[in-house]
Amino acid sequence: MKGVAILMVCRHNICRSPLAEGILMHALKAHGMQRMVKVDSAGTHVGMAGQRTDERARKVAVMFGVKLKRGRSRQVVARDFEKFDYILAMDQDNYQDLLQMCPDELVYKLALIRSFCPETEQPEIPDPFYGSIKGFENTYQLLDSAVTGLIDELRRNVLR
Numbered sequence: 001m002k003g004v005a006i007l008m009v010c011r012h013n014i015c016r017s018p019l020a021e022g023i024l025m026h027a028l029k030a031h032g033m034q035r036m037v038k039v040d041s042a043g044t045h046v047g048m049a050g051q052r053t054d055e056r057a058r059k060v061a062v063m064f065g066v067k068l069k070r071g072r073s074r075q076v077v078a079r080d081f082e083k084f085d086y087i088l089a090m091d092q093d094n095y096q097d098l099l100q101m102c103p104d105e106l107v108y109k110l111a112l113i114r115s116f117c118p119e120t121e122q123p124e125i126p127d128p129f130y131g132s133i134k135g136f137e138n139t140y141q142l143l144d145s146a147v148t149g150l151i152d153e154l155r156r157n158v159l160r
Contacts, residue, residue, distance in 0.1 A: 004158050005038040006150075007084040008113070009094050013043030013073035015129050015136070016090045018053040020113060020143045022061050022068040027147050036159050040084070044097035046075040054129065060136040064144075081106045085158075088113040088150075091124040114142070116149030 006024065010016035021041040028034040050072040061068045080087065081102050087109050089095035098110050114123050125142050128135035 003036050003038060004086070004154065005040075005084045006086040006088065007076075007080055008039070008041040008088055008090075009044060009076060009098060010041075010090040010125075011043055011045050011094060011097075011127065012051070012129075013041055013046050013075075014051050015054045015057050015127065016125050016139060016143070017041035017043065018068055018071070018073075019057045019061060019066075019136075019139060020088070020090070020125075020147070022066045023064075023140070023143050023147045024150065025069075026066045027151050031151060031155075033151070033154070033159060037154065041071075042074050042076040042080060044076055044094055044101075046073050049074050054136075056128070056133050056136045057139075059133065060140050063137075064140060076101060081109065085109060086111065086150075091126070113146045113150070116146050116153055118149060120145075 008017040008020040018041050021039050024039050028037050052072060053068055058068055087098060089098055089112050095112055102110060112123060113125060114120050125139060128139045
């Protein structure tokens with residue numbers, strides 16, 4: 001069984017993508033799939049690489065029992081398009097940024113993370129940075145439902 005590598009991507013890699021990474025790692029562990037899937041996160045516009053994950057994202061993760069990696073923000077780089085099987089954007093702006101960076105022959109790896117939600121009315125994960133902790137809680141819920149759909153996809157079509 002071949003493993004799979006997934007990259008979660010938002011703008012600055014300090015709110016949504018590290019939270020998505022943590023939620024996915026938590027879900028993979030719960031399903032006994034953690035050894036089959038490599039997960040990382042990055043940003044399309046990381047001005048100062050090495051920033052810590054936003055404190056509100058860390059608090060919300062703790063509230064839901066999800067452990068976030070102690071990693072620091074990093075920029076999407078060219079080798080990511082070769083290295084990862086799925087490169088999942090949080091919103092349309094992130095997706096468009098990735099399209100600009102991605103070699104044409106690897107565009108098939110790109111998707112919006114919410115595309116894994118079969119009954120979604122909200123195709124994007126809004127950036128909670130300028131809001132309150134409630135926005136981060138909403139972000140968590142949206143990501144959690146997307147991760148559930150992603151896990152189903154992996155079990156059905158990739159990790160059989």
